[in-house]
Amino acid sequence: MNLLETIAIAFSSIKSNKLRTSLTLLGIVVGIFSIIVIMTIITMLQNSIENGVSQLAKNTFQIQKYPPIMDGGHNDKYRNRKDITIEDYYRLKDMLTQAKYVGAERWVSGKIIKYYNRETNPNVPVAGMTPEALKNNNFKVEYGREIRNNDLDYSNNVAILGKDVSDKLFPNINPIGQDIRVDGKPFKVIGVFESLGSIFGQSQDNMVIVPLTTHQQIYGKYKNSINITVMTFGKQDYNETIEAATGYMRTIRKVAAGAENDFDIYSNESLLSQINDITKYVKIGAMVIAFIALLAAGVGIMNIMLVSVTERTREIGVRKAIGARKSSILLQFLIEAIILCLIGGIIGIALGVGVGNIAGMALDAKPTIPVLWVMLGLGLCILVGIIFGTYPAYKASNLDPIEALRFE
Secondary structure, three states: OOHHHHHHHHHHHHHHOHHHHHHHHHHHHHHHHHHHHHHHHHHHHHHHHHHHHOOOOOOEEEEEOOOOOOOHHHHHHHHOOOOOOHHHHHHHHHHOOOOOEEEEEEEEEEEOEEEOOEEOOOOEEEEEEOHHHHHHOOOOEEEEOOOOHHHHHOOOOEEEEOHHHHHHHOOOOOOOOOEEEEOOEEEEEEEEEOOOOEEOOEEOOOOEEEEHHHHHHHHOOOOOOOEEEEEOOOHHHHHHHHHHHHHHHHHHOOOOOOOOOOOEEEEHHHHHHHHHHHHHHHHHHHHHHHHHHHHHHHHHHHHHHHHHHHHOHHHHHHHHHOOOOHHHHHHHHHHHHHHHHHHHHHHHHHHHHHHHHHHHHHOOOOOOOOHHHHHHHHHHHHHHHHHHHHHHHHHHHOOOHHHHHHOO
16 A cells, blocks of 8 residues: 555545544644744744834944843832933043944933924924934934034034824925924924834834934933944944943943943844843743643544544454555554644644734734744644554554454
8 A cells, every 4th residue: 555545544534533533633723823823923023023123223232221121120220320421422432433333312202293283192202313323223314314413513403303293294295494393492304214114003203303412402411311322334343342332331430340330232133132032931831831732632642543443443454364564554543643633733823823913913013924833833743643643553553363353
Protein backbone atom coordinates (compact mmCIF):
# COMPACT_ATOMS: atom_id res chain seq x y z
CA MET A 1 0.00 0.00 0.00
CA ASN A 2 1.49 3.33 -1.05
CA LEU A 3 1.46 6.55 0.98
CA LEU A 4 -1.48 8.13 -0.88
CA GLU A 5 -3.66 5.06 -0.25
CA THR A 6 -2.67 5.13 3.43
CA ILE A 7 -3.66 8.80 3.69
CA ALA A 8 -6.96 8.13 1.88
CA ILE A 9 -7.82 5.31 4.33
CA ALA A 10 -6.92 7.61 7.26
CA PHE A 11 -9.31 10.32 6.00
CA SER A 12 -12.02 7.71 5.42
CA SER A 13 -11.67 6.48 9.00
CA ILE A 14 -11.83 10.02 10.37
CA LYS A 15 -14.95 10.85 8.33
CA SER A 16 -16.74 7.69 9.47
CA ASN A 17 -16.64 8.87 13.13
CA LYS A 18 -17.46 12.57 12.83
CA LEU A 19 -18.71 13.22 16.37
CA ARG A 20 -15.90 11.38 18.09
CA THR A 21 -13.37 13.01 15.79
CA SER A 22 -14.80 16.48 16.46
CA LEU A 23 -14.59 16.06 20.23
CA THR A 24 -11.01 14.81 19.93
CA LEU A 25 -10.04 17.74 17.67
CA LEU A 26 -11.36 20.26 20.21
CA GLY A 27 -8.30 19.94 22.46
CA ILE A 28 -5.90 20.43 19.55
CA VAL A 29 -7.90 23.44 18.32
CA VAL A 30 -7.84 25.08 21.78
CA GLY A 31 -4.12 24.44 22.25
CA ILE A 32 -3.01 25.79 18.88
CA PHE A 33 -5.56 28.64 18.99
CA SER A 34 -4.22 29.85 22.36
CA ILE A 35 -0.69 30.11 20.95
CA ILE A 36 -1.55 31.64 17.59
CA VAL A 37 -4.05 34.24 18.83
CA ILE A 38 -1.61 35.56 21.46
CA MET A 39 1.34 35.59 19.06
CA THR A 40 -0.71 37.26 16.33
CA ILE A 41 -1.74 40.08 18.68
CA ILE A 42 1.79 40.48 20.06
CA THR A 43 3.29 40.52 16.53
CA MET A 44 0.80 43.17 15.42
CA LEU A 45 1.48 45.31 18.48
CA GLN A 46 5.25 44.93 18.14
CA ASN A 47 5.08 45.96 14.47
CA SER A 48 2.97 48.99 15.38
CA ILE A 49 5.30 49.91 18.25
CA GLU A 50 8.31 49.52 15.97
CA ASN A 51 6.72 51.80 13.39
CA GLY A 52 5.79 54.27 16.12
CA VAL A 53 9.17 54.50 17.82
CA SER A 54 10.96 54.54 14.47
CA GLN A 55 10.15 58.24 14.26
CA LEU A 56 13.63 58.50 15.76
CA ALA A 57 15.92 58.58 12.74
CA LYS A 58 18.44 55.80 12.11
CA ASN A 59 21.55 55.78 14.29
CA THR A 60 19.85 58.05 16.80
CA PHE A 61 19.50 57.81 20.58
CA GLN A 62 17.93 60.03 23.21
CA ILE A 63 19.06 61.14 26.67
CA GLN A 64 16.28 61.93 29.13
CA LYS A 65 15.41 62.12 32.81
CA TYR A 66 12.90 59.27 32.80
CA PRO A 67 13.10 55.80 31.19
CA PRO A 68 10.78 55.27 28.19
CA ILE A 69 8.84 52.57 30.10
CA MET A 70 8.34 53.39 33.77
CA ASP A 71 8.77 50.76 36.47
CA GLY A 72 5.91 51.46 38.87
CA GLY A 73 8.01 50.49 41.89
CA HIS A 74 10.75 53.06 41.21
CA ASN A 75 8.84 56.21 40.21
CA ASP A 76 10.19 58.18 43.19
CA LYS A 77 13.77 57.39 42.15
CA TYR A 78 13.21 58.82 38.68
CA ARG A 79 11.20 61.78 39.95
CA ASN A 80 13.99 62.79 42.33
CA ARG A 81 16.57 62.95 39.57
CA LYS A 82 17.82 66.39 38.58
CA ASP A 83 16.18 67.86 35.49
CA ILE A 84 18.26 67.92 32.32
CA THR A 85 18.70 71.62 31.55
CA ILE A 86 19.44 73.55 28.38
CA GLU A 87 22.88 74.31 29.87
CA ASP A 88 23.50 70.54 30.06
CA TYR A 89 22.54 70.36 26.40
CA TYR A 90 24.90 73.11 25.27
CA ARG A 91 27.81 71.61 27.21
CA LEU A 92 27.19 68.14 25.77
CA LYS A 93 26.88 69.59 22.27
CA ASP A 94 30.31 71.22 22.61
CA MET A 95 31.91 68.07 24.04
CA LEU A 96 30.31 65.41 21.80
CA THR A 97 32.17 66.34 18.62
CA GLN A 98 31.92 62.80 17.18
CA ALA A 99 28.12 63.12 16.77
CA LYS A 100 26.47 64.29 13.55
CA TYR A 101 23.61 66.16 15.26
CA VAL A 102 22.97 66.94 18.92
CA GLY A 103 19.51 68.40 19.49
CA ALA A 104 17.21 69.25 22.39
CA GLU A 105 13.45 69.16 22.90
CA ARG A 106 10.88 69.71 25.62
CA TRP A 107 7.18 68.83 25.58
CA VAL A 108 4.05 70.06 27.31
CA SER A 109 0.65 68.53 26.60
CA GLY A 110 -3.05 69.31 26.79
CA LYS A 111 -2.97 72.66 24.95
CA ILE A 112 -5.66 74.40 22.87
CA ILE A 113 -4.49 75.96 19.60
CA LYS A 114 -6.67 78.80 18.25
CA TYR A 115 -7.11 80.60 14.94
CA TYR A 116 -9.83 83.28 15.21
CA ASN A 117 -13.03 81.37 15.99
CA ARG A 118 -11.54 77.97 15.28
CA GLU A 119 -9.77 75.92 17.94
CA THR A 120 -8.48 72.41 18.55
CA ASN A 121 -9.44 70.05 21.33
CA PRO A 122 -7.48 70.60 24.57
CA ASN A 123 -5.11 67.71 23.85
CA VAL A 124 -2.41 69.13 21.61
CA PRO A 125 1.22 68.56 22.69
CA VAL A 126 3.43 71.61 22.15
CA ALA A 127 7.17 70.98 21.85
CA GLY A 128 10.11 73.30 21.88
CA MET A 129 12.92 72.04 19.66
CA THR A 130 16.27 72.92 18.19
CA PRO A 131 16.80 72.45 14.43
CA GLU A 132 18.86 69.31 15.13
CA ALA A 133 16.04 67.73 17.14
CA LEU A 134 13.75 67.90 14.10
CA LYS A 135 16.27 65.86 12.10
CA ASN A 136 16.85 63.41 14.94
CA ASN A 137 13.10 62.82 15.32
CA ASN A 138 12.77 62.36 11.55
CA PHE A 139 10.17 65.16 11.40
CA LYS A 140 9.94 66.33 7.78
CA VAL A 141 8.31 69.58 6.71
CA GLU A 142 5.88 68.99 3.85
CA TYR A 143 5.64 72.68 2.96
CA GLY A 144 6.98 75.85 4.50
CA ARG A 145 10.32 75.86 6.34
CA GLU A 146 11.98 74.32 9.38
CA ILE A 147 13.04 76.05 12.59
CA ARG A 148 16.39 77.79 12.17
CA ASN A 149 19.15 78.77 14.58
CA ASN A 150 18.21 82.46 14.37
CA ASP A 151 14.68 81.48 15.55
CA LEU A 152 16.37 80.14 18.70
CA ASP A 153 18.74 83.08 19.03
CA TYR A 154 15.90 85.61 18.97
CA SER A 155 13.22 83.36 20.55
CA ASN A 156 10.98 83.97 17.54
CA ASN A 157 7.28 83.22 17.90
CA VAL A 158 7.09 80.82 14.96
CA ALA A 159 5.45 77.39 14.79
CA ILE A 160 5.31 74.28 12.64
CA LEU A 161 1.99 72.41 12.72
CA GLY A 162 1.25 68.71 12.65
CA LYS A 163 -1.10 67.62 9.89
CA ASP A 164 -4.10 67.21 12.22
CA VAL A 165 -3.77 70.70 13.70
CA SER A 166 -3.33 72.21 10.24
CA ASP A 167 -6.43 70.44 8.87
CA LYS A 168 -8.48 71.47 11.92
CA LEU A 169 -7.60 75.17 11.88
CA PHE A 170 -7.04 75.73 8.15
CA PRO A 171 -9.35 73.41 6.21
CA ASN A 172 -9.67 75.73 3.21
CA ILE A 173 -6.68 78.10 3.29
CA ASN A 174 -2.89 77.93 3.23
CA PRO A 175 -1.70 78.07 6.86
CA ILE A 176 1.76 79.46 6.01
CA GLY A 177 2.04 83.02 7.32
CA GLN A 178 -1.14 82.83 9.38
CA ASP A 179 -1.14 83.73 13.07
CA ILE A 180 -2.30 81.20 15.66
CA ARG A 181 -2.50 81.51 19.44
CA VAL A 182 -0.96 79.06 21.90
CA ASP A 183 -1.84 79.75 25.55
CA GLY A 184 -2.76 83.27 24.48
CA LYS A 185 0.59 83.88 22.75
CA PRO A 186 0.66 84.70 19.01
CA PHE A 187 2.71 82.46 16.70
CA LYS A 188 3.29 82.75 12.97
CA VAL A 189 2.91 79.44 11.10
CA ILE A 190 6.07 78.73 9.10
CA GLY A 191 5.48 75.11 8.10
CA VAL A 192 3.38 71.94 8.18
CA PHE A 193 4.85 68.49 8.82
CA GLU A 194 4.39 65.42 6.67
CA SER A 195 1.91 62.98 8.19
CA LEU A 196 3.39 60.49 10.68
CA GLY A 197 0.26 58.31 10.81
CA SER A 198 -1.04 56.79 14.02
CA ILE A 199 -0.16 54.10 16.55
CA PHE A 200 -2.80 52.16 18.52
CA GLY A 201 -5.43 54.56 17.17
CA GLN A 202 -3.52 57.57 18.54
CA SER A 203 -2.59 60.13 15.88
CA GLN A 204 1.03 61.30 15.82
CA ASP A 205 0.11 64.37 13.77
CA ASN A 206 -1.59 66.21 16.62
CA MET A 207 1.27 68.53 17.65
CA VAL A 208 2.82 71.97 17.36
CA ILE A 209 6.59 72.57 17.32
CA VAL A 210 8.15 75.94 18.29
CA PRO A 211 11.76 77.05 18.95
CA LEU A 212 13.05 75.66 22.26
CA THR A 213 14.02 79.09 23.62
CA THR A 214 10.54 80.43 22.85
CA HIS A 215 9.02 77.41 24.54
CA GLN A 216 11.07 78.07 27.66
CA GLN A 217 10.03 81.71 27.76
CA ILE A 218 6.37 80.68 27.80
CA TYR A 219 6.48 77.61 30.04
CA GLY A 220 9.49 78.38 32.23
CA LYS A 221 13.15 77.63 31.69
CA TYR A 222 13.52 75.18 34.56
CA LYS A 223 9.98 73.88 34.91
CA ASN A 224 10.44 70.64 32.95
CA SER A 225 13.42 68.50 32.03
CA ILE A 226 14.49 68.56 28.40
CA ASN A 227 15.42 65.56 26.24
CA ILE A 228 18.69 65.50 24.30
CA THR A 229 18.68 63.66 20.98
CA VAL A 230 21.88 62.51 19.29
CA MET A 231 22.48 61.23 15.75
CA THR A 232 25.74 59.50 14.89
CA PHE A 233 27.44 59.54 11.49
CA GLY A 234 26.80 55.82 10.99
CA LYS A 235 26.11 52.46 12.55
CA GLN A 236 29.80 51.76 13.02
CA ASP A 237 30.28 54.52 15.61
CA TYR A 238 26.85 54.25 17.23
CA ASN A 239 27.86 52.34 20.38
CA GLU A 240 31.05 54.38 20.82
CA THR A 241 29.04 57.61 20.65
CA ILE A 242 26.58 56.32 23.27
CA GLU A 243 29.49 55.47 25.57
CA ALA A 244 31.06 58.90 25.02
CA ALA A 245 27.74 60.69 25.60
CA THR A 246 27.18 58.71 28.80
CA GLY A 247 30.64 59.64 30.10
CA TYR A 248 30.21 63.32 29.23
CA MET A 249 26.75 63.47 30.84
CA ARG A 250 28.09 61.92 34.04
CA THR A 251 30.80 64.58 34.08
CA ILE A 252 28.37 67.42 33.32
CA ARG A 253 25.93 66.27 36.01
CA LYS A 254 28.72 65.45 38.51
CA VAL A 255 27.70 61.80 38.97
CA ALA A 256 30.08 60.16 41.45
CA ALA A 257 32.33 57.33 40.28
CA GLY A 258 30.55 53.99 40.67
CA ALA A 259 27.15 55.66 41.16
CA GLU A 260 24.18 54.86 38.91
CA ASN A 261 23.42 57.22 36.03
CA ASP A 262 20.87 59.89 36.95
CA PHE A 263 19.55 59.90 33.39
CA ASP A 264 18.38 57.33 30.84
CA ILE A 265 19.54 56.64 27.30
CA TYR A 266 17.23 54.90 24.89
CA SER A 267 16.96 54.12 21.19
CA ASN A 268 14.48 52.32 18.98
CA GLU A 269 16.34 49.07 19.71
CA SER A 270 16.46 49.48 23.49
CA LEU A 271 12.77 50.42 23.67
CA LEU A 272 11.79 47.38 21.61
CA SER A 273 14.01 45.24 23.84
CA GLN A 274 12.11 46.48 26.91
CA ILE A 275 8.80 45.75 25.20
CA ASN A 276 10.00 42.24 24.35
CA ASP A 277 10.99 41.72 27.99
CA ILE A 278 7.42 42.55 29.01
CA THR A 279 5.69 40.45 26.34
CA LYS A 280 7.87 37.39 26.98
CA TYR A 281 5.81 36.60 30.09
CA VAL A 282 2.63 36.71 28.01
CA LYS A 283 4.27 34.33 25.55
CA ILE A 284 5.28 31.98 28.37
CA GLY A 285 1.69 32.01 29.67
CA ALA A 286 0.36 31.18 26.21
CA MET A 287 2.83 28.32 25.89
CA VAL A 288 1.78 26.89 29.29
CA ILE A 289 -1.90 27.02 28.31
CA ALA A 290 -1.11 25.43 24.96
CA PHE A 291 0.98 22.69 26.58
CA ILE A 292 -1.83 21.73 28.95
CA ALA A 293 -4.42 21.78 26.15
CA LEU A 294 -2.22 19.77 23.80
CA LEU A 295 -1.39 17.25 26.53
CA ALA A 296 -5.09 16.70 27.14
CA ALA A 297 -5.70 16.53 23.40
CA GLY A 298 -2.88 14.01 23.00
CA VAL A 299 -4.40 11.72 25.62
CA GLY A 300 -7.73 12.04 23.81
CA ILE A 301 -6.12 11.15 20.50
CA MET A 302 -4.46 8.10 22.04
CA ASN A 303 -7.82 6.96 23.41
CA ILE A 304 -9.65 7.43 20.11
CA MET A 305 -6.90 5.60 18.25
CA LEU A 306 -7.02 2.68 20.72
CA VAL A 307 -10.78 2.51 20.24
CA SER A 308 -10.23 2.63 16.49
CA VAL A 309 -7.75 -0.26 16.73
CA THR A 310 -10.30 -2.29 18.70
CA GLU A 311 -13.12 -1.54 16.22
CA ARG A 312 -10.93 -2.43 13.23
CA THR A 313 -9.33 -5.58 14.66
CA ARG A 314 -10.89 -7.85 12.03
CA GLU A 315 -9.82 -5.43 9.26
CA ILE A 316 -6.25 -5.58 10.58
CA GLY A 317 -6.45 -9.40 10.71
CA VAL A 318 -7.62 -9.59 7.09
CA ARG A 319 -4.87 -7.25 5.92
CA LYS A 320 -2.23 -9.28 7.75
CA ALA A 321 -3.65 -12.56 6.38
CA ILE A 322 -3.20 -11.31 2.80
CA GLY A 323 0.38 -10.19 3.43
CA ALA A 324 0.31 -6.71 4.93
CA ARG A 325 3.53 -5.94 6.80
CA LYS A 326 3.72 -4.63 10.35
CA SER A 327 5.34 -1.40 9.10
CA SER A 328 2.41 -0.72 6.74
CA ILE A 329 -0.19 -1.09 9.49
CA LEU A 330 1.89 0.95 11.95
CA LEU A 331 2.33 3.71 9.32
CA GLN A 332 -1.42 3.72 8.55
CA PHE A 333 -2.47 4.35 12.15
CA LEU A 334 0.38 6.78 12.78
CA ILE A 335 -0.57 8.85 9.73
CA GLU A 336 -4.18 8.79 10.88
CA ALA A 337 -3.16 10.27 14.25
CA ILE A 338 -0.98 12.93 12.57
CA ILE A 339 -3.76 13.91 10.14
CA LEU A 340 -6.18 14.17 13.03
CA CYS A 341 -3.80 16.56 14.80
CA LEU A 342 -3.10 18.57 11.64
CA ILE A 343 -6.82 19.10 10.98
CA GLY A 344 -7.26 20.44 14.51
CA GLY A 345 -4.09 22.52 14.15
CA ILE A 346 -5.19 24.12 10.88
CA ILE A 347 -8.57 25.02 12.40
CA GLY A 348 -6.82 26.45 15.49
CA ILE A 349 -4.39 28.46 13.34
CA ALA A 350 -7.17 29.88 11.16
CA LEU A 351 -9.21 30.88 14.22
CA GLY A 352 -6.14 32.25 16.02
CA VAL A 353 -4.99 34.41 13.11
CA GLY A 354 -8.55 35.63 12.47
CA VAL A 355 -9.40 36.50 16.07
CA GLY A 356 -5.91 37.92 16.69
CA ASN A 357 -6.15 40.25 13.71
CA ILE A 358 -9.64 41.41 14.67
CA ALA A 359 -8.39 42.20 18.21
CA GLY A 360 -5.27 43.91 16.86
CA MET A 361 -7.20 46.01 14.34
CA ALA A 362 -9.37 47.27 17.20
CA LEU A 363 -6.12 48.89 18.45
CA ASP A 364 -5.41 50.25 14.95
CA ALA A 365 -2.56 47.79 14.41
CA LYS A 366 -1.86 46.51 10.91
CA PRO A 367 -2.99 42.92 10.14
CA THR A 368 -0.28 40.30 10.09
CA ILE A 369 0.32 36.54 10.07
CA PRO A 370 2.98 35.28 12.52
CA VAL A 371 4.52 32.88 10.00
CA LEU A 372 7.15 31.51 12.40
CA TRP A 373 4.51 30.66 15.02
CA VAL A 374 2.20 29.16 12.39
CA MET A 375 5.02 26.83 11.32
CA LEU A 376 5.74 26.05 14.98
CA GLY A 377 2.04 25.28 15.54
CA LEU A 378 1.99 22.84 12.63
CA GLY A 379 5.19 21.25 13.91
CA LEU A 380 3.62 20.80 17.36
CA CYS A 381 0.60 19.11 15.78
CA ILE A 382 2.81 16.62 13.98
CA LEU A 383 4.79 16.02 17.17
CA VAL A 384 1.64 15.38 19.22
CA GLY A 385 0.37 13.01 16.55
CA ILE A 386 3.63 11.05 16.56
CA ILE A 387 3.97 10.92 20.38
CA PHE A 388 0.40 9.94 21.17
CA GLY A 389 -0.26 7.92 18.02
CA THR A 390 2.77 5.67 18.29
CA TYR A 391 1.42 3.31 20.98
CA PRO A 392 -1.96 2.62 19.29
CA ALA A 393 -0.16 2.18 15.95
CA TYR A 394 2.36 -0.19 17.55
CA LYS A 395 -0.46 -2.16 19.18
CA ALA A 396 -2.31 -2.49 15.86
CA SER A 397 0.80 -3.62 13.99
CA ASN A 398 1.54 -6.33 16.56
CA LEU A 399 -1.92 -7.95 16.60
CA ASP A 400 -1.86 -11.70 15.96
CA PRO A 401 -3.64 -12.23 12.61
CA ILE A 402 -5.41 -15.42 13.73
CA GLU A 403 -6.71 -13.86 16.94
CA ALA A 404 -7.68 -10.72 15.03
CA LEU A 405 -9.75 -12.72 12.51
CA ARG A 406 -11.61 -14.43 15.36
CA PHE A 407 -12.44 -11.06 16.99
CA GLU A 408 -16.16 -10.22 17.11
